Structure formats: structure tokens, C-alpha cells
Amino acid sequence: MTGARPTEIRVSEIFGPTIQGEGVLIGLPTVFVRTGGCDYRCSWCDSLHAVESRFRDEWRAMSTEEVWREVTRLSGGKPLMVSLSGGNPAIQPFGELIGCGHGQGYRFALETQGSVARDWFADLDVLVLSPKPPSSGMETDWEAFDACLRASEGKPQTVLKIVVFDEADYDYARSAAARYRHLPVYLQPGNHTPPPADAHDAPIDIDRIMARMRWLVDRVAEDRWFEARVLPQLHVLIWGNRRGV
């Protein structure tokens, strides 16, 4: 990829419509705009092809117009939910695309770890803040996270989504939920068999993912944490690690 100009969006892939596999919009037909580049390096990242800079030659610097043309082509011009994901899509200039799409009845959801706040967060329809638990190897900057909440000004529907691998992650999720009592919480069992960065498909250990799912349901029930929703990555159950679905 040649260097992107400030108004260009670094795109790893645009695909869909397929259903959203995770969290609050689970099951909803969606076109995904996956951006390239991330300020995090989570140990279990399942989208390394959109994170590691050795893949930057596969990313494309696209203008808002080019991205918009591809989204409308894939959706046949019919409005739907567009998911901005990554990498960390918050480091891309999405304000214009959102304005353009809203004019045509499209809606926009952004999923980010909450490390970078942008003023256009307030224009989103759905903001999924997904702080990373200890197993990721990352540390959460809660001041940056709070800035994301302030930037959204309570305008989009805002939710927490936290990946859980183990007890330490679970405790982290409890603390995060306690800190933001007003936000709905979605817990997601982690996938310990993410695809290698250069694979378009890869075997997956569904049995242990589902065992983790059962553990998480039990954990939430025994704690009487009745406000939390527990949801697996549906696309992983349906398609495994296959890319582009």
C-alpha cells in the first residue's frame, strides 16, 4: 500500500452482506468494512491480516467515494447496517462515509477497543467498545476509553463487548461492567485457535470454544450476573475461521 492521504481509508477488505456474528447486532445482515492497521497487538487476535504491517501491501488506500461505491455495490443500493471493524477502525477517517451513508438510509456500527477517540463517534448508530482483558497481553488506558465515551456523547447505542478466556478475564469484565453500569454488557468466549495471519481458512477447536461458552454461562449464572449477555462468535460456529463471511 502506498501512504494513505489524510482523507483516505486504509482498507483490508470489504465484504458482505453476511450476518453479524457477534454482540448486540448478532444475526443482522451487514456489510463489513475491515480497515488495516491497529495500535494493539492482542495475543489471540483473529484478524492479524488487518493488523500486522507486513500485510500492508494487501491493504488499499481508498477514498470515501471508493469505499461507498463498494458498499452500495455489495448491498445492491439497499440500505443496511455497515460494520466498521479492523484492526482499529477508529484510526481511519470515517466521518465523511457515515454522513454519506446516512443520507441514503444506511446505518453504521463501529467496533473498537476504545484506545482512540474521534469526534465522528457521535454520528454512529452503534458503538461497540471492546476493551481487551488480561489474556490479550494489552493494558487498558481507561482515560482514553473514557474519552471515547465522551466523544460519542451518548448519541449512538453504546455497548461493552468483552472477550473472556479465563477467570482473570472474567474478573476484568466484572470490573469494566461495574465502572460503566449504564452500558449493556456482552461477554464472548475467546477463540484460542484464531487463524494464522496468512491463512484464508484454518482448523478450529470448536469443542473447546463451546466448553468455554458453557463455562461462561455457568459462571454468569452462579454469580447472578443477570444483566450480562453471553454470546459466542456465531460466524465461527457457522463457517469456522473462513475469511470473508
Next chain:
Amino acid sequence: MTGARPTEIRVSEIFGPTIQGEGVLIGLPTVFVRTGGCDYRCSWCDSLHAVESRFRDEWRAMSTEEVWREVTRLSGGKPLMVSLSGGNPAIQPFGELIGCGHGQGYRFALETQGSVARDWFADLDVLVLSPKPPSSGMETDWEAFDACLRASEGKPQTVLKIVVFDEADYDYARSAAARYRHLPVYLQPGNHTPPPADAHDAPIDIDRIMARMRWLVDRVAEDRWFEARVLPQLHVLIWGNRRGV
């Protein structure tokens, strides 16, 4: 079971907390009150133990107080979502239980085919209307269905959930959605290997259920039916046909 008095609820089982496996509340910790008795006999019913009258000796006529005591025992007295299911729970007297639970901060969701309207529908928090498609062998009485909508008076969050096995079911779902454009729609691939009525567990053909899920996602995408959500029965993926989860 001895004959239930008019204020008694015929209960097949009360269990939980576990997560809701279907539809709009998917993933949410829930206590289930499954009632005995149904005015339908769907060919692929997955809860025959709560439908066929040969099981009525296993059902219990319980007072509102007895049901309430069991719900609060299971939830440790902490408010959560209570799902009223069946059988057809609409043929039971649930008005008092809902009033009682609301006083303690509990919420109530009812799932019914929409064949019997009750005035207490207006007191629900969530009403899931699940009209049965052609593959069920049942015929929908749309006047009765409309009466259910009138009874709820738009007060609870009301959604359509439709099981889809094949093209005829899919067409039925499209028509139902077109008839009730204001209602969110959830499509659910059918389970062609429901448990036999007297089994507490039974083998299940996950591969074909997931193949049907993929077909349904493709179908919705190619039709650009972007408002419909497509969700599998999560509890079936997690626990198979096991009862009580």
C-alpha cells in the same frame, strides 16, 4: 396431573438461570417457566413433553405463589428475565405472576404462536409472536393473531420469530413480515431432529441444522432482506437436545 383450577398454572418444568437461546433475548440469563398443554401439534415440535396430553401426569397444577417461590429460589431473589414458554403459555393464567414479579423488578417475556389472546399480554415486557410456517402442518388463524397484537396494545416490545425449514416456510416468513412491517423479524433455522417426547436427551444432526443456517443467511442476503435477523437455537448448538438448559 389433577385438573387445574382457573387460577392455577399447569407447569411442565421450571429451570434456570441459563441463557435464552433464541430470538431477540438471545444470550440473556433467564429462568424458564415451561407450561403444559398446547392448542397446536407442530410436526417438528421440540417440546412434546410439554404438549402431548399423555404427559399430563408429569405436569403440576401450581398456584401463582408456588411458581413465584420457585422462580425466586432459582434466581436467588435477584431480578432477571423470566421466559414464559410451553406448550402454549397463553392458555395459562399468568396475569398475577407478572404483577407480582414486576413489583420485585423481574421482567417477563412470553413466547406464543399467537392463537390465543389474553388481556395480560399488555403487562409483558417482551412478546414473541411465533406463527408457525407450512412445514409445521398447522394453519395460521390471522384473526386470532391480530387479536394478540391488539391485546398487547403495543406496550411490550413485540417481535416476530419464524422457524424456517424450506422455501415454503421462507415465503411464509416473507408474507408475515410484509403483513406486520412494524415488527422486528427473527428467522430461525428449524431442527429436523427434535428430541422424542420421552427423551431427556437425544442425538442431534448439527451439520444439517448448520447447513440450513447457512442457506438461510444466503437466502436473506440474496433477497436483500436486510431487516431480518437470522439466529440459530444457541442452546441446541451448546447443549444439543438436552432438557433443562
